[in-house]
Amino acid sequence: MYIVVVGGGRVGYYLTKALLDEGHEVVLVEKQGTICDTVNEELGSVCIRGDGSEVTILSDIGTDRAGMLIAVTGDDEDNLVACQLAKHWFKVPRTIARVVNPKNESLFKKLGIDVTVISTNVILENIEAEVPTHLLTHLLVIRDRGLEIVEIRIPPGSPVVGKAVGEVSLPQGAILSLVIRKGIRPFVPSADTLLQADDQIIASTPAESEEALRASLESREA
Amino acid sequence: MLVSNFDIRISDFRFTWVRRTGVLPMKTLIMGCGRLGARLAGLLDADGHQVTILDLDSYAFRRLPGDFHGTALVGNGLDEDILRRAGIERTEVFVAMTQGDNRNIMAAQIAKHIFNVPRAICRIYDPLRQEIYSTLGIETFSPTTIFADMLRQQIQSRG
Numbered sequence: 417m418y419i420v421v422v423g424g425g426r427v428g429y430y431l432t433k434a435l436l437d438e439g440h441e442v443v444l445v446e447k448q449g450t451i452c453d454t455v456n457e458e459l460g461s462v463c464i465r466g467d468g469s470e471v472t473i474l475s476d477i478g479t480d481r482a483g484m485l486i487a488v489t490g491d492d493e494d495n496l497v498a499c500q501l502a503k504h505w506f507k508v509p510r511t512i513a514r515v516v517n518p519k520n521e522s523l524f525k526k527l528g529i530d531v532t533v534i535s536t537n538v539i540l541e542n543i544e545a546e547v548p549t550h551l552l553t554h555l556l557v558i559r560d561r562g563l564e565i566v567e568i569r570i571p572p573g574s575p576v577v578g579k580a581v582g583e584v585s586l587p588q589g590a591i592l593s594l595v596i597r598k599g600i601r602p603f604v605p606s607a608d609t610l611l612q613a614d615d616q617i618i619a620s621t622p623a624e625s626e627e628a629l630r631a632s633l634e635s636r637e638a
Numbered sequence: 639m640l641v642s643n644f645d646i647r648i649s650d651f652r653f654t655w656v657r658r659t660g661v662l663p664m665k666t667l668i669m670g671c672g673r674l675g676a677r678l679a680g681l682l683d684a685d686g687h688q689v690t691i692l693d694l695d696s697y698a699f700r701r702l703p704g705d706f707h708g709t710a711l712v713g714n715g716l717d718e719d720i721l722r723r724a725g726i727e728r729t730e731v732f733v734a735m736t737q738g739d740n741r742n743i744m745a746a747q748i749a750k751h752i753f754n755v756p757r758a759i760c761r762i763y764d765p766l767r768q769e770i771y772s773t774l775g776i777e778t779f780s781p782t783t784i785f786a787d788m789l790r791q792q793i794q795s796r797g
């Protein structure tokens with residue numbers, strides 16, 4: 417696929433590299449000449465010097481035939497405009513924007529940006545996953561369906577320890593899909609699988625029931 | 639509809655003001671206190687409108703006229719909390735006048751789509767971007783286009 421990447425900072429650089437490695441045709445647009453030179457030296461001639469929110473530049477690099485535009489500069493306003501121009505002027509089917517300030521996510525969504533990646537939240541989630549007291553970890557968000565894939569560790573004191581999966585009252589729509597248990601191969605639980613302390617459960621849940629799911633598996637009084 | 643005394647006083651005031659000056663006072667919020675923003679704020683204020691002006695740097699407010707009656711607030715106009723504090727929920731006209739085209743575009747869209755401000759006006763230097771965003775429903779103007787046309791006329795008329 418032909419992909420336009422706007423912003424040649426660290427995110428843009430490694431993204432371009434990864435996309436090239438996957439065999440995509442990539443052009444990176446970057447304002448700063450020195451960054452362009454470095455990228456071109458290291459990745460081959462893929463970087464064009466220019467402002468990714470200027471129509472003439474986007475037009476020069478043939479954005480109208482791009483399958484995707486990804487804007488990953490450090491400024492939300494630049495990412496927004498690059499994506500909007502791609503969408504409304506060049507009819508690019510898919511636009512992805514990096515959002516630095518989580519407050520801006522709803523605006524981007526409202527304005528039709530297809531996917532937003534909030535670096536702050538991604539970092540938070542990664543840190544959360546490493547904090548042992550945090551029992552629920554986000555693994556994946558399926559936005560169009562409003563679903564989340566999460567990992568839950570059953571704490572030793574949980575009331576669900578020793579209970580069968582069928583007996584646990586889960587929030588509507590939540591499904592426990594995989595149990596990872598020490599010493600044996602991961603398996604798909606059935607209604608009469610007995611839960612054990614320190615089981616890692618991979619579950620899918622509607623985004624709004626995440627808290628309820630956490631409560632039903634962790635809380636001491638449930 | 640419930641009308642409080644306060645509202646009646648305001649509408650009374652509006653009425654007398656309109657009769658005296660022919661101008662209906664509007665609540666305006668200007669983002670960016672550069673030369674243009676400050677001048678516009680001064681003009682609207684002198685016309686009797688209720689003006690709030692925002693800038694990242696309090697030093698910019700030195701440009702406001704000495705007899706400015708409006709409110710000057712330090713803060714980022716792309717931040718919804720700051721905009722709320724500046725009274726955007728009751729603002730009738732929002733004007734984005736910072737140096738950055740994209741900042742102005744984003745701010746105007748926040749005003750229009752998040753806060754439903756009736757009029758959002760934004761300065762976009764880049765003529766092409768200005769054309770595109772005006773088709774997307776924002777009131778835009780490009781100083782570049784306006785001055786180029788004006789200068790062309792001025793030059794040709796003296797020819």
